[in-house]
Amino acid sequence: MRQWNTRKQMREERIAAGRGFATGKLVDPETLVDFLEAVLRPGDRVCLEGDNQKQADVLARGLAAMDPDRIHDLHMVQSGVVLPEHLDVFDSGIAKRLDFSYSGPQSARIARMLFGGKIELGAIHTYLELFARYFVDLTPQVALIAAVSADRHGNLYTGPNTEDTPTVVEATSFGSGLVIAQVGEIVDTLPRVDIPGDQVHFVLDAGKPFYVEPLFTRDPAAMTETQILTAMLAIKGLYQPYGVRRLNHGIGFNTAAIELLLPTYGEKLGLKGKICTHWALNPHPTLIPAIEAGWVEQVHCFGSEVGMEDYLAARPDIFFTGPDGSLRSNRAFSQTAGLYACDMFIGSTLQIDLAGHSSTITANRIAGFGGAPNMGSDARGRRHPSAPWLQAGAEADPDTAAPLRRGRKLVVQIGETFGEGNAPLFVEKLGALELAEKLDLDLAPIMVYADDTTHIVTEEGIANLLLCRNADEREQAIRGVAGFTEIGRGRDRAMVERLRERKIIQRPEDLGIDPLDANRNMLAARSIKDLMLASGGLYRPPSRFRNW
Amino acid sequence: MEILHFDIAAPVPAGGTRAMALVGVVASGNLEVLVERGDAADRCAIEISTAAHGFRDLWDAVVADFVGRRAAGGLRIAINDGGARPDTVSLRLAQAVRMIEEPEA
Amino acid sequence: MSNLHQSWYEAGARERIAALVDTGSFTEYVGPERRETSPHLGIFDLPAQFDDGIVVGAATVDSTPILIAAQEGRFMGGAFGEVHGAKLTGLLRAAKALNRDVVIAFDTGGVRLQEANAGEIAIAEIMRAVTEARIAGVRVVGLIGGRAGCYGGGGLIAGCCSTLIISEQGRISVTGPEVIETNKGVEEFDSRDRALVWRTMGGKHRTLIGGADLFVDDDAAAFREAMLAALVRPAKAGSVRNAAPLPVGKGERPGLDLATLAAEQDRLERRIARFGDAADANDIWRMLGIDNAQAIPDMPSAAFATLAAQYRESADDAR
Numbered sequence: 001m002r003q004w005n006t007r008k009q010m011r012e013e014r015i016a017a018g019r020g021f022a023t024g025k026l027v028d029p030e031t032l033v034d035f036l037e038a039v040l041r042p043g044d045r046v047c048l049e050g051d052n053q054k055q056a057d058v059l060a061r062g063l064a065a066m067d068p069d070r071i072h073d074l075h076m077v078q079s080g081v082v083l084p085e086h087l088d089v090f091d092s093g094i095a096k097r098l099d100f101s102y103s104g105p106q107s108a109r110i111a112r113m114l115f116g117g118k119i120e121l122g123a124i125h126t127y128l129e130l131f132a133r134y135f136v137d138l139t140p141q142v143a144l145i146a147a148v149s150a151d152r153h154g155n156l157y158t159g160p161n162t163e164d165t166p167t168v169v170e171a172t173s174f175g176s177g178l179v180i181a182q183v184g185e186i187v188d189t190l191p192r193v194d195i196p197g198d199q200v201h202f203v204l205d206a207g208k209p210f211y212v213e214p215l216f217t218r219d220p221a222a223m224t225e226t227q228i229l230t231a232m233l234a235i236k237g238l239y240q241p242y243g244v245r246r247l248n249h250g251i252g253f254n255t256a257a258i259e260l261l262l263p264t265y266g267e268k269l270g271l272k273g274k275i276c277t278h279w280a281l282n283p284h285p286t287l288i289p290a291i292e293a294g295w296v297e298q299v300h301c302f303g304s305e306v307g308m309e310d311y312l313a314a315r316p317d318i319f320f321t322g323p324d325g326s327l328r329s330n331r332a333f334s335q336t337a338g339l340y341a342c343d344m345f346i347g348s349t350l351q352i353d354l355a356g357h358s359s360t361i362t363a364n365r366i367a368g369f370g371g372a373p374n375m376g377s378d379a380r381g382r383r384h385p386s387a388p389w390l391q392a393g394a395e396a397d398p399d400t401a402a403p404l405r406r407g408r409k410l411v412v413q414i415g416e417t418f419g420e421g422n423a424p425l426f427v428e429k430l431g432a433l434e435l436a437e438k439l440d441l442d443l444a445p446i447m448v449y450a451d452d453t454t455h456i457v458t459e460e461g462i463a464n465l466l467l468c469r470n471a472d473e474r475e476q477a478i479r480g481v482a483g484f485t486e487i488g489r490g491r492d493r494a495m496v497e498r499l500r501e502r503k504i505i506q507r508p509e510d511l512g513i514d515p516l517d518a519n520r521n522m523l524a525a526r527s528i529k530d531l532m533l534a535s536g537g538l539y540r541p542p543s544r545f546r547n548w
Numbered sequence: 549m550e551i552l553h554f555d556i557a558a559p560v561p562a563g564g565t566r567a568m569a570l571v572g573v574v575a576s577g578n579l580e581v582l583v584e585r586g587d588a589a590d591r592c593a594i595e596i597s598t599a600a601h602g603f604r605d606l607w608d609a610v611v612a613d614f615v616g617r618r619a620a621g622g623l624r625i626a627i628n629d630g631g632a633r634p635d636t637v638s639l640r641l642a643q644a645v646r647m648i649e650e651p652e653a
Numbered sequence: 654m655s656n657l658h659q660s661w662y663e664a665g666a667r668e669r670i671a672a673l674v675d676t677g678s679f680t681e682y683v684g685p686e687r688r689e690t691s692p693h694l695g696i697f698d699l700p701a702q703f704d705d706g707i708v709v710g711a712a713t714v715d716s717t718p719i720l721i722a723a724q725e726g727r728f729m730g731g732a733f734g735e736v737h738g739a740k741l742t743g744l745l746r747a748a749k750a751l752n753r754d755v756v757i758a759f760d761t762g763g764v765r766l767q768e769a770n771a772g773e774i775a776i777a778e779i780m781r782a783v784t785e786a787r788i789a790g791v792r793v794v795g796l797i798g799g800r801a802g803c804y805g806g807g808g809l810i811a812g813c814c815s816t817l818i819i820s821e822q823g824r825i826s827v828t829g830p831e832v833i834e835t836n837k838g839v840e841e842f843d844s845r846d847r848a849l850v851w852r853t854m855g856g857k858h859r860t861l862i863g864g865a866d867l868f869v870d871d872d873a874a875a876f877r878e879a880m881l882a883a884l885v886r887p888a889k890a891g892s893v894r895n896a897a898p899l900p901v902g903k904g905e906r907p908g909l910d911l912a913t914l915a916a917e918q919d920r921l922e923r924r925i926a927r928f929g930d931a932a933d934a935n936d937i938w939r940m941l942g943i944d945n946a947q948a949i950p951d952m953p954s955a956a957f958a959t960l961a962a963q964y965r966e967s968a969d970d971a972r
Contacts, residue, residue, distance in 0.1 A: 418635065422633055484638075516642055547851070568685075570667075574728050629700060
């Protein structure tokens with residue numbers, strides 16, 4: 001007779017074993033490592049938060065301190081590989097297999113460990129895809145999560161940095177897995193209940209807040225004239241003609257510059273209310289001036305951002321907030337919003353090849369994907385029309401009859417032709433291909449595929465790939481905005497001029513923009529302090545950004 | 549330091565009466581461009597001092613593009629390069645031409 | 654396009670000079686076309702700058718002739734080298750010979766490591782030149798508010814000036830934050846705690862503790878206004894508060910003398926006696942009688958200037 005409740009039984013066993021180190025649900029912090037060794041089993045599938053920003057850092061340290069003879073060969077499924085402990089567990093043999101999405105802060109070490117055979121790689125995912133697999137074939141048996149506070153019943157408050165937690169808990173708890181939460185404090189009454197207590201099995205009072213990476217703060221003082229020029233091109237050459245109201249900005253200086261040009265350059269072009277009204281976006285401090293000037297109607301956030309909590313709570317008309325007033329973020333839903341409810345994704349990358357594939361993977365660094373593959377993909381399941389979507393679709397496919405012609409999401413790569421360390425943005429062969437060869441991967445880790453990419457914006461101009469009719473045109477359109485890189489210098493000049501006539505390439509002059517007019521006086525804020533002042537003192541920048 | 553010299557035909561002569569203009573600062577990723585009047589109205593002489601060795605081809609492309617697009621004839625240009633990207637170099641050269649064409653204060 | 658004021662912090666050396674002087678009145682000495690560049694940097698494969706990172710010359714402010722210098726903080730961190738130092742020394746000697754007041758816009762991390770000996774000598778020569786000029790009755794007015802601050806030898810020179818004008822972004826110190834941390838440990842001084850750095854050496858604290866005389870907003874126009882006020886003050890000790898406003902540069906100019914130096918020594922000894930045991934600037938501010946000391950870093954400039962006028966330790970009688 002088959003048993004049908006084996007998973008629930010296993011969970012009961014784990015809970016019973018864990019009770020020896022806890023009072024009710026509350027784990028004794030002194031015994032954390034013993035507790036973890038008691039509730040885990042070798043080979044378990046474990047989700048450790050590991051979000052883009054917040055980290056269950058105390059639980060991570062406990063995990064890494066376990067005896068690998070007792071607990072080994074864990075299969076880690078987590079969105080972010082961020083802390084050293086996330087990789088220490090592989091060094092010691094506590095963990096063996098990894099499925100993840102983002103590894104920015106550990107990009108060098110994870111590359112070494114992958115090449116060195118210390119990690120058995122499941123796959124690198126985009127966030128929403130990994131979350132999807134939590135409900136199919138990567139359901140965690142144990143989830144180690146991070147919350148701000150808990151009450152005595154195990155109800156959790158996750159606050160502004162709610163991020164992935166509801167998704168992780170949903171899959172784990174209802175999939176008969178064990179949920180263990182690290183909290184900063186135990187209180188009598190929570191500000192609000194983000195995770196109900198009956199989904200949570202154990203709580204650890206870490207006695208201090210969980211660690212959060214400040215990721216989305218871009219100092220306006222570091223913005224260059226070239227970045228401002230690309231931002232002007234984007235606003236006048238894309239946002240305006242397509243009328244983009246619903247969008248997502250990937251992280252980076254170019255998009256931050258666009259945000260800071262809305263109240264100035266955008267205002268001069270008369271675009272307020274016509275573009276950039278609805279956002280799926282993390283709380284970028286650089287959006288503050290545009291919000292204050294009345295450009296923004298609503299923003300849904302993937303996560304929070306250090307220093308922005310009070311500002312967000314003071315703008316509940318704009319942001320999603322709970323009954324307690326603080327932000328409620330949710331990465332899974334924001335990713336879904338970016339997929340289906342946005343008409344444009346615009347972001348930056350490290351390498352683009354002649355077909356238009358882009359990737360951030362280079363020889364020694366594997367940063368993973370994060371959300372970009374999802375945000376930067378055309379959503380073929382989409383059915384509702386919008387003007388920009390239909391316009392892009394018509395450009396891509398003028399021959400099909402309109403009622404049968406789907407629209408296209410605008411997917412834009414923006415950047416300077418030479419990036420950090422003067423490395424060229426445009427390359428013949430992507431580092432991702434070399435990586436695939438080295439690690440014997442089925443697929444090269446491409447961030448955004450060529451056939452999803454609709455435009456490329458550099459300081460030399462805008463390439464509209466929707467209007468290209470064959471691979472040759474595509475290649476020359478890319479070379480035509482590749483500036484002085486080797487790729488750019490190798491252009492067919494005659495063909496590039498013809499593409500310019502067809503508006504497949506548009507130079508700043510074609511859009512009425514003089515590159516010499518791009519200067520820092522156009523920014524609505526030129527320093528972190530300006531952003532703080534624009535917020536009326538509500539934005540509290542992290543220490544590293546202060547110069548007062 | 550690597551010193552590069554270019555002496556090229558520059559079809560469009562620079563305007564203005566200023567004897568000299570200076571743009572930019574020698575900082576990482578930046579450069580300074582000193583522009584003075586030269587001898588031949590249809591030529592442009594450029595001297596570059598740079599710590600980044602072996603990029604002559606790149607400078608060649610930037611300089612060729614510059615004299616093609618801007619009023620560079622009759623100018624003598626001296627550059628101290630702090631490792632700037634080519635697009636920054638183009639921008640500063642264009643700024644320098646604009647500045648030397650500005651009316652005297 | 655943007656309706657922000659012209660930030661002093663953002664401006665380069667030449668832009669600062671242009672903002673301070675009468676339009677079109679500036680004549681540069683040893684300008685970039687002279688190509689008096691550093692004879693040392695090439696050895697280290699470092700690029701030179703045609704003006705060696707300092708712009709010096711003559712100008713007028715409200716029609717009164719002055720001499721003016723501005724350091725370029727973005728070149729080699731505004732640090733002193735042989736040529737850079739010599740230009741400032743020469744300017745100060747000219748000021749004495751011509752009996753013209755001098756305005757110096759500091760923006761420096763100190764002496765260039767690559768030109769250490771020449772740089773240190775230059776600092777000493779400049780301090781001597783400042784002193785001699787002041788003895789002759791010349792005012793030397795320092796403006797501090799740039800990216801590099803005013804560190805090392807620059808801090809020493811600043812200490813010799815008649816008047817110091819500073820903004821919130823400005824910092825004055827001899828030893829920099831990282832060096833303090835390296836020598837005394839991170840427990841004593843965490844150089845990455847920027848709020849701490851500013852509490853210890855930043856414009857607001859220097860103003861409150863008498864290390865700077867006039868506090869201004871990060872605004873070139875505000876620096877100009879303060880400079881004009883400084884050029885009217887008597888060139889030596891005596892109460893400033895009751896002095897009737899004189900046309901810039903004119904009026905009684907008895908110059909720096911032994912009495913002034915003695916008064917300055919007194920002031921510094923009193924200050925150490927009073928505040929020497931304080932662990933943090935917050936303690937000093939409270940001792941000055943300021944109730945809400947923690948509010949000072951975030952306080953807007955105008956409010957701070959008012960507060961400072963009431964509570965600060967003044968150097969007016971001494972400097």
